[in-house]
Amino acid sequence: MSSRLAAGKRKFVEYNGKKLSYLDVGETGAPALLLCHGLAANGAQFAADAIYFSENGYRVVVPDLFGHGYSHPTQMVDLKDCSISALGKDIIAIIDHAEIDEVAFVGNSLGGLVGLGLMKSYKHRLSCFASFGTTYSLQTPKLAIWMLPKIYQLLGKRLVAALGALGVSKKSETRDKVRQMFGECDLSTVIKIAVQIGNYDLIKHAVDFDKPILFLRGLADNSIKPTLGPTLTAMQATSHFKLVDLPDAGHCANLDSPEMFRSELLRFLQAI
Template identity: 30%
Template sequence: MYGLNMQYVAVERFVPIGYSLIGPKKDVPLVICHGLGAYHIQWETEARQLAQSRPVLTIDLRGHGASAVVRNGQIEDYSLERMARDVIGVIEHCGFDRVHFLGNSLGGMIGLEIARTRPDLLRSLVTCGTAFKFKLSPLVVWTKLVIYYLLGRRLPKFIARHATINEAMRPLVEEMYANASRKVMHLIDRQIYIFDRLETAQAFEGHLIVMRGERDTTINRYLDRSIEVLKNKINFHVIDLPGVGHFTNLDQPALFQSCLKEALDRVEESAENACPPS
């Protein structure tokens, strides 16, 4: 069903990270990073379309998709810092020194962590389904674990039914979560139930673009507070997507792709206009 050719690089010893790089060797590359439990197949349509004009690098986070699960992994093996180092390592392995970064949910959190530690790598950061600051109860983390195991083999169908209103995309979601490690998802849940990169977002000097799905109500409850703080920031933009949920590219793919391309074109145009004439 899916055909991106995966390559591998071990940024950290014994933890090979799977990635796919397609597109011409021109213009600023786009790096795409998925959310918790997902992997690169979520983004294959977008990757192939955008790769007509620029390099597109899709990366599977450790413990997801084509990337390795850490043997006897513990909570510290799945910290945002270590996952961000993996992504940075792949970007550098591919020879890129400046990229656009698109992250969905956990992928957006990884993008914000890169903006904190290596802002020089990012020309723009596009997040979707990502709140910049929130705090959940630890009870939520353990309740999710119970649900993961109580649903058993029904978990992929359950997630697919709630993830998207686009029935054509539900088999893709089912495939992703049929291959997802419940242990890895729980270890990451334990890392991210308290998250705060709002100051990072405020300090980031590149273009910061939020793609906000109308139906992503849980995330938006937290995200809207951050948007209020950031609304007057230079190079900060919010793109509202009607009828779109947490898996931002799945409900209305054509709308998402159009808005994303327009946003990246705007960033490139801004960069050109900022350059003094030779």
């Protein structure tokens, strides 16, 4: 991790049997930007981005979702602690702890789902929303969801990390970073989260969200490309949605195409 990011403060908050961690980078009074990672990754995914946006006038909050990075359980983990709704409440606990009223929410994959979930009950805490590697609805066969925990447990964390890295990018540097982050997660918690996000439909949340939405589509992100039809059909009929293509980016667009990711996101934020 960059020594400059280390100058930002790592903070912890105890909430609902969880010890939640986040990095707080930038000036306290600046507009707040929250960067939320995907499943089995952690806040280190946004280390360089946190520096960039803090230098461009933002206070950047980078959480580790429950079971990821430095965020760990303090008691027995139940399925209800790992739902999209529960992860969203964790984020609210973090921004409450940081004494932030409203954030620009940016999420990758699972992080995007958490933000979409917040739109229903915590719309007033979001100034805008951006995502990449996130489809707003997904229908996975029940058999595949049933098999997932067994496959993860059979493979073990090291092999899950290696296969996960291969699936998110064609770029070796991105794969190395993802492999490292995957190796740092709590696999049992990740499994509990994964089985709950196989089937969902959050499109209405986004349609009803009357604040700016940015969808950064990595054209090399083959993991969600086949599922985007319903999302784009619904959202492109609204006036608050913007689609931007990142030609050389996979599932973790900020790692594959950092300069384009940052410039497009900054343009979006500055236009609000």
